[in-house]
Amino acid sequence: MNLIILEPEDFVAEDRVRLVDRRLVHARKHLKAAPGDRLRVGLLDDRVGEAEVLRIDREALELRVALNADPPPASSLTLAVALPRPATLEKVLQQGTALGIKRFCLFHCRRVEKSYWDASALAPAALRRQLLLGLEQSCDTHLPTIELHRRFLPFAEDRLASARTQGPVLVGDPLGATPCPLGLSGSATVVLGPEGGFIDYERERFAALGDALISLGPRILRVETAAVALLARLAQLPS
Incomplete structure (x- = not known):
């Protein structure tokens, strides 16, 4: 936890907060905080x-707060991922959030286990926890949004139609004919398939819709590894 994220209900006065949850535990156990120490904080969806x-x-942990700086700039990329197993989903959300992603899309395709859609990891509170962990890691405060799309074709044809008007849709796939570009500027949507990859029909639909199938090379990567590698390679870092 590199940043203690505060929420409006934590405030007991205009510049004071009182914390009694895991943030208290972290400050005592890991930060070894003592009266007079100064800690990095940020107000959710606000300043740091x-x-x-x-x-x-x-x-309890009681703090006097001064918020006087902006959080890091957001990424211009949207990350769409075929719904993975719960443990992998947690890693993708945490790492993507830490890299500045502000919109995630989770979608269904042939090789996604239908039971994943009933997992407790998709409960709103569980999703929010993973996003908060990513924000705490990267000293950010702006909570990403998550969209759930339970059918492949409406996602690929309808939801991504609006994304295509704002920038390219780049589909990560080991069989992709185009090497992943480096330092992409502007908005784009990055699409990742399941562990077993897209089936031929799904690849053909993306290609027919004008999307580029991009590759990081012949190695088969875990979803969480591919997500970080693609986002880092595509990221347009601020000057």
């Missing part, structure tokens, strides 16, 4: 800054 520790014990 520092907070002075006024009190810390087993019951």
Whole structure:
């Protein structure tokens, strides 16, 4: 936790917060915080800054907060991922959020296990927790959004239609004929398939819709590895 994220309900006065949950545990156990120490904090969907520790014990952490800086700039990329197994989903959401992704799309395709759609990892609270972990890691405060698309064709043909008007749709696939570009500028949507890859029909639909099938090379990567590799390669870093 590189940033303690605050929410409006944490405030007990205009510039003071009281925390009693895992943020208290982290400050005591890992940061070894003591009265007078200064900690990095940020208000959810708002600014970042520092907070002075006024009190810390087993019951509560009380801070005096000053928010005076902007969080890191957001990525211009959207990440769409064929719904993976829950443990992988958690990694993708955390790592994608840490890399600045502000919109995730989770979609169904042939090789996605239907049972994944009933997993507790898709509960709103569970998804939010993974996003918060990514924000805490990267000192960001702006919570991403997550879209769920349970049918492949409506996702590929209808949902991505609006994305195509804003920038390219790049479909990551080991069989892709185009090497992944480096340093893409502007908006784009990155689409990743399941562990077993897209079936031929799905690849053909993306190609017919004008999407580029891009590759990182012949190695078969785990979804979470491919996501980080593609996002890092495509990222347009601020000057």
